[in-house]
Amino acid sequence: MSFKKLIEPLADTISNKGFEEPLPLQKQILSKIKGGASLFAIAPDGKGKTTSIVISVIQKLKTAFEDAPRALIFVKDKQAAQDLERVFNDFKRGTDLRVYCAYDEYDIDSQRDEIYVGTDIVIATPKRLNKLFYMNGINLNKLQMFIVEDADFLFRNNNLSEVTRTPESIGKCQYLIFASKFDARFERWQDSFMYNAQVVKL
Known part of the structure; x- marks a missing residue:
């Protein structure tokens, strides 16, 4: 797909870059x-x-809509969340899409209140996302895209089990996993919620 086929604000931003x-x-x-x-x-x-994550999410969501997030992106830590948020803010110029970061080093009650106001894209660390979900602090009923950035971090500190919990609580969704290598433990996901997923290697 060429960049010319993207929505106009996104195509303009990419061209300007x-x-x-x-x-x-x-x-x-x-x-x-x-x-x-x-x-x-x-x-x-x-x-x-x-x-690729940023372009794909902006292209699919296009504009702000209601209050519940439609894209959830798991990252390894606070720094990764903030870095990805900056990229989103740079690329989403000309749209009204809302991006929110949920990480452990911040008051969870404040995060719950801020998410409740409305957001389209949530960038989250696994443990914080699950805490928010189990305290009814985030609505995943409208989720369209479930994404993991640099998924190699999943195999440390129990992150794999934390992330695996989320698909158990959501309906039909698109799953996108980005990693530097295909770990054999991903085969468990292929046998469950990602049974029809394609593997693209560069």
Whole structure:
């Protein structure tokens, strides 16, 4: 998929940044994601995984809508959440999409109240997301995209089980997992909520 096929504000932003055509990974996955496919995108660092997430989410959601988030992105820690939020804020210019970060180093009651006001995209650490969910602090009934950025972190500090809990509580959703390598433990997801997912390796 070429950048020219993106919604106008996003295509304009990408053009202003001087990006003329998608990177090899993006050429393989952007059209698949737009078409609704779930996938594992496996590529080394620096090959466009993060920008693929941002472009795909903005392209799919387009505008703010109601209060419940439609995209949930798991990240390893507070710094990763804030870094990804900055990229989103840079690329979503010209849209009214709302992005919110939920991480452990912040008052959970304040986070619950701020999420309740309304957001389209939630970037969260696994433990904090689950705490918010179990205290009824986040509504996942409208979720369309479930994403893990740099999923290699899942295999430390019980993060895999924390993230695996979430699909048990949501309905039909698109699953996108980005990682530098395909870990054999991902096969458990292929046998359950990602049974029809494609694997794209660069």
